[in-house]
Amino acid sequence: MATGRNHRPATRSRGIPEATVARLPLYLRALTALSERSVPTVSSEELATAAGVNSAKLRKDFSYLGSYGTRGVGYDVEYLVYQISRELGLTQDWPVVIVGIGNLGAALANYGGFASRGFRVAALIDADSSMTGKQVAGIAVQHVDDLETIIDTNGVSIGVITTPGGAAQQVCDRLVAAGVTSILNFAPTVLTVPEGVDVRKVDLSIELQILAFHEQRKAAEELAQEPPSAAGLPAASEGRRGDQGPDGDIPAVMPA
Numbered sequence: 001m002a003t004g005r006n007h008r009p010a011t012r013s014r015g016i017p018e019a020t021v022a023r024l025p026l027y028l029r030a031l032t033a034l035s036e037r038s039v040p041t042v043s044s045e046e047l048a049t050a051a052g053v054n055s056a057k058l059r060k061d062f063s064y065l066g067s068y069g070t071r072g073v074g075y076d077v078e079y080l081v082y083q084i085s086r087e088l089g090l091t092q093d094w095p096v097v098i099v100g101i102g103n104l105g106a107a108l109a110n111y112g113g114f115a116s117r118g119f120r121v122a123a124l125i126d127a128d129s130s131m132t133g134k135q136v137a138g139i140a141v142q143h144v145d146d147l148e149t150i151i152d153t154n155g156v157s158i159g160v161i162t163t164p165g166g167a168a169q170q171v172c173d174r175l176v177a178a179g180v181t182s183i184l185n186f187a188p189t190v191l192t193v194p195e196g197v198d199v200r201k202v203d204l205s206i207e208l209q210i211l212a213f214h215e216q217r218k219a220a221e222e223l224a225q226e227p228p229s230a231a232g233l234p235a236a237s238e239g240r241r242g243d244q245g246p247d248g249d250i251p252a253v254m255p256a
Ligand SMILES: NC(=O)c1ccc[n+]([C@@H]2O[C@H](COP(=O)([O-])OP(=O)(O)OC[C@H]3O[C@@H](n4cnc5c(N)ncnc54)[C@H](O)[C@@H]3O)[C@@H](O)[C@H]2O)c1
Pocket: 099, 100, 101, 102, 103, 104, 105, 125, 126, 127, 128, 144, 162, 163, 164, 165, 167, 171, 185, 186, 187, 188, 202, 203, 204, 205
């Protein structure tokens, strides 16, 4: 069924680079917080700090939206929320299905943050017959045998996969054949999808590995700043060799 990896061009329609698209949710989160505090305007520097982005990059990103702010005043918070939401397609309702209602699937179904961002959990699907009809987050779990009908009936274009790794590709193939064109994959499997289908993979262990890498580097930097004689410890160049690779190098983090 799957015919190969999806290759997207570096820019989307209307010339917005993918890197800018990836930062829009960061701006939106910061702007939503300002909006909730009824802050009317924000400078590019303030917003960049709140979003954790360089302010020159932010101004460049907003220029793709046709938003330049007003000198001395900054950006209109409400209007930017609207512009970014519209650009991300969040001004419409997106029905989502979650497949695999175990620990993670149930936790996601119970997460209130989806609905407030325009993602409505339309259906929960599981292969375990004993789950069929059980209520999770107020929604009755349906059997995977009915997957195609469920997708069709609910007009679903986004599927979330929270099955074990071994089932993920098969579930993905069925979702795609049924008309799903965007997949959020939590299973530890690299999915193969046809052209035109977008896959985003979420892997918390990779994020933790990256944090571990930074923790290790911070510890090595602290050690290097200590005077060699401090507290009778060995010189920095010799320090913590046992915590590192065989050559004393900080090992690289390998993505899964
Ligand atoms: N990405 C991450 O950061 C992250 C974090 C935790 C777990 N996970 C992954 O998420 C997945 C789920 O983890 P969990 O702890 O919820 O597991 P779980 O065993 O509690 O739940 C898995 C569910 O999938 C169902 N299932 C199995 N095969 C299916 C199929 N073909 N169609 C539909 N449903 C099917 C099972 O009946 C079960 O209810 C695993 O692959 C796990 O490795 C990822």
